[in-house]
Amino acid sequence: MTDATTQDSTAADGQYTVQFDRLDDEPLSVAIADAVATYRGIDVVDLEPLHYTINADALERLFEPRADGLRTGGTVTFEYTGCLVTVTAEGGITVEALRTDDD
Numbered sequence: 731m732t733d734a735t736t737q738d739s740t741a742a743d744g745q746y747t748v749q750f751d752r753l754d755d756e757p758l759s760v761a762i763a764d765a766v767a768t769y770r771g772i773d774v775v776d777l778e779p780l781h782y783t784i785n786a787d788a789l790e791r792l793f794e795p796r797a798d799g800l801r802t803g804g805t806v807t808f809e810y811t812g813c814l815v816t817v818t819a820e821g822g823i824t825v826e827a828l829r830t831d832d833d
Contacts, residue, residue: 745826752800752821758793759786762823766813769825783810793819 746769750761759780767774780786784806793801801819808815809828816824 743826745824747822747824749821750823752793752795757786758790758817762810762815762817765823765825766810766815769813770811777811780810784808789817793817 748765763774763780804819806817813825814828
């Protein structure tokens with residue numbers, strides 16, 4: 731995991747939140763995989779590829795810097811390897827367990 735994804739990490743209420751640097755060279759998809767692997771306590775290579783779940787290229791483009799600066803609003807939430815992942819335009823990645831009908 732890189733410094734960009736480990737800064738400001740918290741674990742509260744069964745959630746794991748990290749802040750990613752939107753201006754860093756590390757792809758958002760890598761930061762997401764690192765966050766999910768850390769939350770689940772497994773090696774990132776044991777995860778299924780992110781692109782099996784969501785169009786990672788589109789996700790990257792959605793949150794990349796624009797000609798007029800950084801996007802200031804918006805979130806994307808999706809399921810990935812048994813987790814609910816939320817990415818914010820402000821640079822947050824939150825990972826939590828999927829809720830089931832039994833919860």
